[in-house]
Amino acid sequence: MSAKNDQVNLLTRGIKEVIPSKKALEKALFEGKQLTVYHGVDPTAPSLHLGHSTNYIFLRKLQELGHKIILLIGDFTASIGDPTGRTGERALLTRKQILENCKTYKDQAAKILDFKSRENPVRIEYNSKWLKNLTFESIIDIASHFTVQQMITREMFQRRIKNESPIGLNEFLYPLMQGYDSVALKADVEVGGNDQMFNMLIGRDLARAYLNKNKFVITTKLLINPKTGNKLMSKSEGGYIALNDAPNEMYGKVMALPDEVISDCFELCTEVLMAEVEKIMKTPLRDAKARLAREIVAMYHGRKMSEDAEREFNKVFTKHEAPSDIPVFNIKKEKINIIDLLVEVGLAPSKSEARRLVEQSGVKINNKTQTDQKEEIIVKDGMLVQVGKRRFAKITPSPNSRD
16 A cells, blocks of 8 residues: 555544644644644543544554654543533542543553553653643633633533533533643644544634644544444443453454444454455455454454454354353352342342343343242352353352351
8 A cells, every 4th residue: 555545544544524624634744743642531431442442543553653642531621521412410520430440541542552662652641730730810711712602502501401401610611621631732633532523622722822833633433323323332321342341241242233333343443454344344244243353352352362252252152052261159048039149149230230130031040031030049059140141150059058
């Protein structure tokens, strides 16, 4: 592939929009000057997910071109709460929760980004470094560059006004604080999902006001569930494929994705050439999905673990055999209520969730579906408890259970 084709592919694959233009960005990226490029993520959950990987794959390519890359952890903005896409106010996180959530973010992102490069390592920053030190005078000055009308025109605020749902003043402050990150980092380029366009444009305005710099804004495409119109990957809403998922779990989650998103996942979450993707999508859909699962697991765990995960998946879901590695739990009682059993072996986080699973016929014991929440289970050695298609636990009686 020619250098020119590489440039075109860089600014088209996975890219939604470039402000002010792709042509201007292309010139800036390839004219030899090192640009400071950053992507920010708020630690609202302990795991990064495939939705983030679109940004990291793109950033790695810019890193390889010699540009300075910054992964910004929004440990301060997470305490304010991003209103983007929210139909109600976001529950605010404590400082302890925020720090716990982002504890392994660097390790997760390092599966794609190179933090150890001798020549040009990715830098990690935390926005509490500058935001916590802003004076009230500084915040007033930042706010003076915008109007209430600019904020209130946001779609989610209009929906809340229509539904008579509250809008917190802190939610107006959020884009201002996120925007100020661009000033503190002296950024030339900001990269983020296309749902972050408003916040990133606030940063562009502030960079122009405080630095006399026209920051580039690059939005990446989001993985959207075509049936619901919602994001396929969301830290706050759950149901995502985490970058630190175990190989078998990651493979199984990819195989469970809606058929309609497979082509988009190839484009946004892998580096398989699009010409090859076109050929793959002409094969039987299950084969295409299996190839996607192999590619994604290989990206985060290596090719061998990917192949092992595929064999294990086929063993459980094609041959309907039990998994090779099932956790074993000692139960001290001769009899135990099924709800208590599910909680004790970690297949349900709470009794209410355990009741829901039984109610929805999602629980099997020795391959028999359980439907009675009051069922007293007689504990037997080797008993196999299953929740859904992928979660299992093996039971063994405690030596003292029959004393």
